[in-house]
Amino acid sequence: DGGITQSPKYLFRKEGQNVTLSCEQNLNHDAMYWYRQDPGQGLRLIYYSQIVNDFQKGDIAEGYSVSREKKESFPLTVTSAQKNPTAFYLCASSIRLVLGTGELFFGEGSRLTVL
Amino acid sequence: AQSVTQLDSHVSVSEGTPVLLRCNYSSSYSPSLFWYVQHPNKGLQLLLKYTSAATLVKGINGFEAEFKKSETSFHLTKPSAHMSDAAEYFCVVSDSEGSYIPTFGRGTSLIVHP
Numbered sequence: 001d002g003g004i005t006q007s008p009k010y011l012f013r014k015e016g017q018n019v020t021l022s023c024e025q026n027l028n029h030d031a032m033y034w035y036r037q038d039p040g041q042g043l044r045l046i047y048y049s050q051i052v053n054d055f056q057k058g059d060i061a062e063g064y065s066v067s068r069e070k071k072e073s074f075p076l077t078v079t080s081a082q083k084n085p086t087a088f089y090l091c092a093s094s095i096r097l098v099l100g101t102g103e104l105f106f107g108e109g110s111r112l113t114v115l
Numbered sequence: 116a117q118s119v120t121q122l123d124s125h126v127s128v129s130e131g132t133p134v135l136l137r138c139n140y141s142s143s144y145s146p147s148l149f150w151y152v153q154h155p156n157k158g159l160q161l162l163l164k165y166t167s168a169a170t171l172v173k174g175i176n177g178f179e180a181e182f183k184k185s186e187t188s189f190h191l192t193k194p195s196a197h198m199s200d201a202a203e204y205f206c207v208v209s210d211s212e213g214s215y216i217p218t219f220g221r222g223t224s225l226i227v228h229p
Contacts, residue, residue, distance in 0.1 A: 004158075035219075040124065042205060042221040043159075058216075090158060103149070104207075104217060106158030 002027045006091050006107035013078075013085070013114050021076045021110045023091035029105070030096040032074040036060060037088040037109075046089075049074055050096070078112060086114045117142045117213040119206050121220035129228045134178075134193040136223045138206035141187065148189045149207040149217070150180055159205065165189065176200070201227045 004025045013019045025032065031050050035043040045058030049068040063082025068074055074093075078085045091107045122137040140146060147166045151159040163174025170182040180191045189206060206220040 006158075040221060043219040045216065048216065088156075092159075103161045103164065104151075104159070106160070108158045109156065111156070 004091055004093055004105055004107035006089075006110050009108065009110060011110060011112050013112065015114055016080045018080055019078050019085075019112065021078070021089055021091075021112070023074045023076065023107060024072055025074075025091075025093045025105070026072060027093055027105060028071070029093035030071070031094045032068070033092045033094075033104070034058075034064070034066065034074070034076045035090045035092065037090055043090065046076065085112055087112060117146065117208050117210050117218050119208045119218055119220040121204075121206050121223050123223050124221065125224045125226065127226040127228065128196045130198055131195050134191070134196045134200065134225065136191040136204050136206075136225065138189045138191065138220060139187050140189060140206070140208045142208055142210045142212065144210040144212050146208050146210040148180075148182060149209070150174065150178070150189075150191050151205045151207060153203040153205065153222075155202075162191070162204075196225075196227050198227050198229065201225055 007022045033048040034046040037043050044060050046064050047066040049055035055068050065077045089110045092104045094104050118141045120139045149164045150162040152162050153159045162178050163172045165172050165182045173179045178193045203222045205222050207217045209215050209217045
């Protein structure tokens with residue numbers, strides 16, 4: 001079945017450690033996104049990518065990094081510079097960005113807890 | 116800049132009664148509008164979308180929404196609530212001014228009482 005796979009589903013990290021969240025899609029979509037979700041704040045965009053080897057910062061990129069070396073993969077690294085990393089992270093994809101009428105397809109999310 | 120406001124953070128209904136989740140948007144251009152649903156600790160699923168065709172949009176699970184340009188609203192309705200409808204609902208706007216990046220509302224939690 002086509003879809004988006006995020007791993008791990010749950011992750012615990014000590015302060016000062018970097019952690020990488022995996023996102024893989026087999027939908028052949030060009031655009032991929034990372035969102036952060038906190039209670040009562042909706043989804044906030046961290047990074048997005050329209051094409052391989054290119055990505056742009058979203059509204060809350062500080063303390064995060066991404067790469068897009070393959071069309072299928074868009075991993076997110078939460079660095080030690082992120083001051084409040086405990087959150088639910090959602091990866092999404094869409095056919096392409098410019099059309100603007102496309103549906104977003106979401107993974108099941110990764111819940112990161114910093115101890 | 117595009118934005119979306121969900122007017123209620125929580126809505127509580129009894130099973131079998133109508134559901135109304137309110138969403139107002141701000142957009143200088145012809146927007147695309149979406150409603151997504153999220154069950155606890157899960158990803159989001161598209162309920163329905165408006166993309167400048169019919170103003171009354173029908174979605175999955177009996178939900179529908181009406182695009183009202185004069186009121187800049189895109190409210191989500193369902194005639195009769197099910198227990199399984201209990202979830203978080205997000206209104207989303209996207210337009211060319213925002214480079215087509217979807218902007219999410221803060222969400223409305225729908226509570227369904229037996």
